[in-house]
Amino acid sequence: MTADVQTRPSTAVGQRSTIRWHDVCAYSDLLPERGVAALIEDVQVAIFRTFDGELYALSNFDPFSGAYVISRGILGTRGDVPTVASPMYKQVFDLRTGRCLDDPRVALPTFRIRRTPQDRVEVASA
Amino acid sequence: MNVGGEARKRLVVVGHGPAGHRLVEALRERDVTGAWRITVVGEEPRPAYDRVALTSHLTEGADLALPAHGPEVTVHTGDPAVEIDRTARTVTTASGRRVGYDALVLATGSSPFVPPVPGRDLPGVFVYRTIDDLDALREHCAARPGAGGVVIGGGLLGLEAARALQGLGVDAHVVEVAPWLMPRQLDEGGGAMLRRHIEALGLRVRTGTPVAALEAGEDGAVARVRLGDGSALEARVVVFSAGIRPRDELARRCGLPVGERGGVVVDAACRTADPAVFAIGECALIGGRVYGLVGPCLSMAEAVADQLLAEAGGSSGNARFEGADTSTKLKLMGVDVASFGDPFADREEGTLSVTYTDPVDGVYTKLVVSDDARTLLGGVLVGDASAYPTLRACVGSALPDSPGQTLFGGVGPAGGDLPDATVICNCNNVTAETIRRSIRDEGLTDVGGVKSCTRAGASCGSCVPLVKRLLDAELVAAGIEVDKALCEHFDHSRAELFDIVRVRRITTFTQLISEHGRGRGCDICKPAVASILASLGNGHILDGEQAALQDTNDHFLANLQKNGTYSVVPRIPGGEITPEKLIVIGEVARDFGLYTKITGGQRIDLFGARVEQLPQIWKRLVDAGFESGHAYGKALRTVKSCVGSTWCRYGVQDSVALAIRLELRYRGLRAPHKLKAAVSGCARECAEAQSKDFGIIATEKGWNLYVAGNGGMRPRHADLFASDLDEETLVRYIDRFLMFYIRTADRLQRTASWLEGLDGGIDYLREVIIEDRLGICAELDAAMERHVASYSDEWRDTLEDPDKLRRFVSFVNAPDVPDPSIVFETERDQIKPVLRTGPQREVLSR
Numbered sequence: 001m002t003a004d005v006q007t008r009p010s011t012a013v014g015q016r017s018t019i020r021w022h023d024v025c026a027y028s029d030l031l032p033e034r035g036v037a038a039l040i041e042d043v044q045v046a047i048f049r050t051f052d053g054e055l056y057a058l059s060n061f062d063p064f065s066g067a068y069v070i071s072r073g074i075l076g077t078r079g080d081v082p083t084v085a086s087p088m089y090k091q092v093f094d095l096r097t098g099r100c101l102d103d104p105r106v107a108l109p110t111f112r113i114r115r116t117p118q119d120r121v122e123v124a125s126a
Numbered sequence: 127m128n129v130g131g132e133a134r135k136r137l138v139v140v141g142h143g144p145a146g147h148r149l150v151e152a153l154r155e156r157d158v159t160g161a162w163r164i165t166v167v168g169e170e171p172r173p174a175y176d177r178v179a180l181t182s183h184l185t186e187g188a189d190l191a192l193p194a195h196g197p198e199v200t201v202h203t204g205d206p207a208v209e210i211d212r213t214a215r216t217v218t219t220a221s222g223r224r225v226g227y228d229a230l231v232l233a234t235g236s237s238p239f240v241p242p243v244p245g246r247d248l249p250g251v252f253v254y255r256t257i258d259d260l261d262a263l264r265e266h267c268a269a270r271p272g273a274g275g276v277v278i279g280g281g282l283l284g285l286e287a288a289r290a291l292q293g294l295g296v297d298a299h300v301v302e303v304a305p306w307l308m309p310r311q312l313d314e315g316g317g318a319m320l321r322r323h324i325e326a327l328g329l330r331v332r333t334g335t336p337v338a339a340l341e342a343g344e345d346g347a348v349a350r351v352r353l354g355d356g357s358a359l360e361a362r363v364v365v366f367s368a369g370i371r372p373r374d375e376l377a378r379r380c381g382l383p384v385g386e387r388g389g390v391v392v393d394a395a396c397r398t399a400d401p402a403v404f405a406i407g408e409c410a411l412i413g414g415r416v417y418g419l420v421g422p423c424l425s426m427a428e429a430v431a432d433q434l435l436a437e438a439g440g441s442s443g444n445a446r447f448e449g450a451d452t453s454t455k456l457k458l459m460g461v462d463v464a465s466f467g468d469p470f471a472d473r474e475e476g477t478l479s480v481t482y483t484d485p486v487d488g489v490y491t492k493l494v495v496s497d498d499a500r501t502l503l504g505g506v507l508v509g510d511a512s513a514y515p516t517l518r519a520c521v522g523s524a525l526p527d528s529p530g531q532t533l534f535g536g537v538g539p540a541g542g543d544l545p546d547a548t549v550i551c552n553c554n555n556v557t558a559e560t561i562r563r564s565i566r567d568e569g570l571t572d573v574g575g576v577k578s579c580t581r582a583g584a585s586c587g588s589c590v591p592l593v594k595r596l597l598d599a600e601l602v603a604a605g606i607e608v609d610k611a612l613c614e615h616f617d618h619s620r621a622e623l624f625d626i627v628r629v630r631r632i633t634t635f636t637q638l639i640s641e642h643g644r645g646r647g648c649d650i651c652k653p654a655v656a657s658i659l660a661s662l663g664n665g666h667i668l669d670g671e672q673a674a675l676q677d678t679n680d681h682f683l684a685n686l687q688k689n690g691t692y693s694v695v696p697r698i699p700g701g702e703i704t705p706e707k708l709i710v711i712g713e714v715a716r717d718f719g720l721y722t723k724i725t726g727g728q729r730i731d732l733f734g735a736r737v738e739q740l741p742q743i744w745k746r747l748v749d750a751g752f753e754s755g756h757a758y759g760k761a762l763r764t765v766k767s768c769v770g771s772t773w774c775r776y777g778v779q780d781s782v783a784l785a786i787r788l789e790l791r792y793r794g795l796r797a798p799h800k801l802k803a804a805v806s807g808c809a810r811e812c813a814e815a816q817s818k819d820f821g822i823i824a825t826e827k828g829w830n831l832y833v834a835g836n837g838g839m840r841p842r843h844a845d846l847f848a849s850d851l852d853e854e855t856l857v858r859y860i861d862r863f864l865m866f867y868i869r870t871a872d873r874l875q876r877t878a879s880w881l882e883g884l885d886g887g888i889d890y891l892r893e894v895i896i897e898d899r900l901g902i903c904a905e906l907d908a909a910m911e912r913h914v915a916s917y918s919d920e921w922r923d924t925l926e927d928p929d930k931l932r933r934f935v936s937f938v939n940a941p942d943v944p945d946p947s948i949v950f951e952t953e954r955d956q957i958k959p960v961l962r963t964g965p966q967r968e969v970l971s972r
Contacts, residue, residue, distance in 0.1 A: 022939075023939070024938060024939045025938045025939055029932075029938060031673065031674060031933075032671075032674060033646070033671075033674035034673065034674045034681075036935075036937075036938040037936065037937050037938065037945075038937050038938050038939045038940075039937040039939060039940045039943060040939075042946075044937075044945075044947065047938070050646070051636075051646050061947075065688060065961075066688075066689075066961040066962075067688060067689050067690035067947070067961065068690050068945060068947045069678070069686070069690045072678040072681070072682075072686075073649070073678070074647075074648070074649040074652050074653070074674075074675075074676075074677065074678075075646070075674070076615075076645070076646050076647045076648035076649065076651075076652065077615075077645040077646040077647070077648070078614065078645075078648065079614075079645075082646075083648065085648065085649035087677065087678035087686055088686065088688070090649055092574075092648070092649070102574065102577060102578045103578060
């Protein structure tokens, strides 16, 4: 299955290989402190906008439950770390690194994400 | 492993009492391959029932039946086993039925001991053991109103029998040969205090007196009990309750070793000398003793179930009966009586006992400690057993304080009371001991730490409040100040935050956290604050910033299930529904391919809806006159009802109408936890109102209101709050009860634990709600009126708001693509979720 996504190949600065940036949505489509799911080349990505306007992208797959639900978690902070809590069993993940703060053996894959001058949100596929 | 019919092993259980019943249930639950085919033969004419609650059969006509085993277990009642052939491995019953076995379990129980006194066979003489015994007793007493009666034996069961006789209109005496009542559990002081209570209830007591004979009257039935001192008591009914004797006759006859004073000899695995034969419960002699308490008997059943599973390859078979704590606590005729540890340890050298007697309040307390006054060995509590949980947990270890301080300093915090062996987290099988040890050893100070260290609460999370209580208790014990803080973002408890929000009229999380907290919140404080804002009536829960605070259930107004889909529950007030509406639910489920199940709250749950389907499903339901059932919210769920006086032959009030009225009044009310309620139309209590946060039972004169009951993980019977209320008073009390709870409870605290933690308990609650001791009733009433006036259906509101509807998409960049990870297979003609990858924690571990 291929999602109806618009892809715009471009070269990231300081990086040799070509990575592909995918247009996802308008920045204003994202509610502050809430996530959405996106389909990037058949991979489910959870995209978050935090209260300070930052964007983060993690795998939408919750390894503790086996369900694709990370995008529906509650955002917050633990100390200075911006976090999302899985809505299923409430494990908390570092939005920046994907690391699980409740179980150091676990980390979610992260994705590069950016806001374009046209106020679009783009996610890079690996 | 799948065991075919021929290869199945045959288990025969002789005796269908609580122990036999538990064995079958424990085996059935864990024998997933069906390795054992089970046959039960029992002497009594009915399947197993709850013998512990026997008296309630007499006094309330309670139905004591234990849950039936299911069709795959064969149960022959009224057909006792009469012979065991251990060579051929068969059991023969009285009717001539012969059953072969691979394993045999004797669970034959005990019989009441009737001492050999003259006249013990006279008509009018009874024992107190089976439903048949009690039925015969009742019939006998009914024909002799106002007669005198004697119970022989002043132990636990004897006192219960005496009270039951009194309830049958008999003027009852209790005769005990020992110098005081309950000599097996209580010391002399305790027995004496208990006697004062018992006599105050109108029962008469003779102690230190043997019975010499029972004498007949002119009708040939018993008329008098002659005592050892020559005196006589008038008695048209006599009940023997002088101890039990194990039923070991079958074992004797087939040559199995039995004890000198009876009981089938078994090892710690409950196995007799014949490895194919086990004995459990009151017929077993284990570690040199026969246990007459239900707890140890059930433990034996569990141990044998484990052995049997091991034989079928389904268990380690390591379970053993480790001996039992015979501590007991009971409410005997409204009097608290408890003994724990070894209550008679003060008869030994090198011990000290501290006693306290208060004849005014009728309280007697004894603590026995080692001679350094450090280690608690045992004790007795009469009249007030509130310290029992804490004290029992301390037996064999150091008292937290001096004995005097322990007696008068009040009990420790709740949470300290849970025995070490209690499994707190069922998902990950974590005991209280493991949690306590990790708190101590790892220096943990918060629930998050306990979670990651022990995994307790890391799965379904339902035990987190218990974990928190244990943690608090441990921290208090360690002298660390307990943090009432909600989480790292707020130093306040939920109740304090509620007051801050209410008094300062705060309407947003951002304002609250910037003025009274720190950071940006988390999955603990955000939903808690969302609930507070909703309780105080701040519009739709998905309005503006509130949307970001909601847990996924509230955010999607549906219940998240394990594969990422949601379930939908429309409100069916009071469980009453028209055929047309039933058809609509069926059509919606069919058209969207949903799994349907009837809930415990008399509603219908529709499972397997994808996020983008939710609005379409609601649209169909709302168009047909349904609204949200708030199954997703920490809110009122349902008000369950029985069919009531409109149809039921026994109903005395219209329970359905009241349930509907209450459900419509409180629908949508957000609370610290979910709220459940029920209304029963008569004392038969078919709606199970006493297991609800608030429950109402009809009386001839009005309604009885019960509060703070709980099913679930820690069941609790509701307390009777007020009796014979008219409907308007009833509604007013419930209004206030709910609003007071919402204001003052902790996050995720059900009414049951809230009431348990309320200083002054139910009496205080009555003062607040009925007598307006705090002067807040007008405020509480007004708050509820605001709630009722501002209610609006959250589904309909969402359907009417395009902004909110935009959130219900699968993928923001591919709204037409359904989530490909959601896959179903078919089971019993309905869908069932398939997790294609499954949890992957181990894969990612390093």
